Amino acid sequence: GEDSSTRRNEWRVTVMxxxxxxxxxxxxxxxxxxxxxxxxxxxxxxxxxxxRLSFGWKLPSWLPVDLGLTFEAKLPNAPVSRxxxxxxxxxxxxxxxxxxxxxxxxxxGAGLGILCHPARPATQDDLLWLGGxxxxxxxxxxxxxxxxxxxxxxxxxxxxxxxRLARAGLVLERRGGWGLNVMARRGLTSVSEKWGAELGFxxxx
Numbered sequence: 001g002e003d004s005s006t007r008r009n010e011w012r013v014t015v016m017x018x019x020x021x022x023x024x025x026x027x028x029x030x031x032x033x034x035x036x037x038x039x040x041x042x043x044x045x046x047x048x049x050x051x052r053l054s055f056g057w058k059l060p061s062w063l064p065v066d067l068g069l070t071f072e073a074k075l076p077n078a079p080v081s082r083x084x085x086x087x088x089x090x091x092x093x094x095x096x097x098x099x100x101x102x103x104x105x106x107x108x109g110a111g112l113g114i115l116c117h118p119a120r121p122a123t124q125d126d127l128l129w130l131g132g133x134x135x136x137x138x139x140x141x142x143x144x145x146x147x148x149x150x151x152x153x154x155x156x157x158x159x160x161x162x163x164r165l166a167r168a169g170l171v172l173e174r175r176g177g178w179g180l181n182v183m184a185r186r187g188l189t190s191v192s193e194k195w196g197a198e199l200g201f202x203x204x205x
Contacts, residue, residue, distance in 0.1 A: 002011075009039075010036070011035065015034055022055075025060075030054075032056065034046070037198075048078055057070075065102070069093075069095055070093065070205060074091075086115075087118055088116035094112075096108065102137065106133065108133075113125075113126070125159045125161050127154040127155070128154065130152070130153050131150065133150035144171075146173070149167070151164070152164070153189070161191070162191055163187075165185050167183050169181060169182050182197075183198040183200075
């Protein structure tokens with residue numbers, strides 16, 4: 001992590017976010033994009049973001065809730081020489097429990113993250129990840145509008161990686177067609193961003 005007194009503005013564009021169903025209840029996902037940052041003192045850079053590969057699996061359950069497992073790897077694609085990445089592979093694993101009953105739903109999760117230190121060989125930062133979210137449908141079944149809220153982040157970090165965020169916004173979906181989401185973010189710790197915004201568009205193929 002970096003010094004908590006460093007102020008940094010970031011812009012990120014997701015160029016690829018693709019997922020594929022595998023077997024019964026499994027899904028593979030790949031995400032990658034472009035980023036730019038500006039820091040105090042005039043330092044700025046732009047370039048590719050790290051690629052993230054994940055595998056999620058919905059567990060068989062006879063309980064009145066859904067259970068799931070997720071494994072994710074962040075690959076070192078962004079150059080560390082320009083402060084765009086860490087040149088390290090980070091690993092994450094988490095379990096989740098949730099329930100969806102029209103028109104509302106919720107999910108809660110907990111997991112572990114292993115972040116390698118970019119400047120200290122053979123040093124890692126072990127994180128505990130916690131999160132929860134909820135949603136309620138506002139629209140018709142053919143063109144849905146969802147009000148969404150989420151609180152999630154990490155703790156137990158030794159190197160300023162205790163990033164935690166609250167997110168809220170609106171997700172619009174046309175069944176079998178496009179999707180649009182608009183979200184606002186608020187940092188909950190001193191090393192988190194102060195404010196952020198997200199705009200996303202999706203199309204099934």
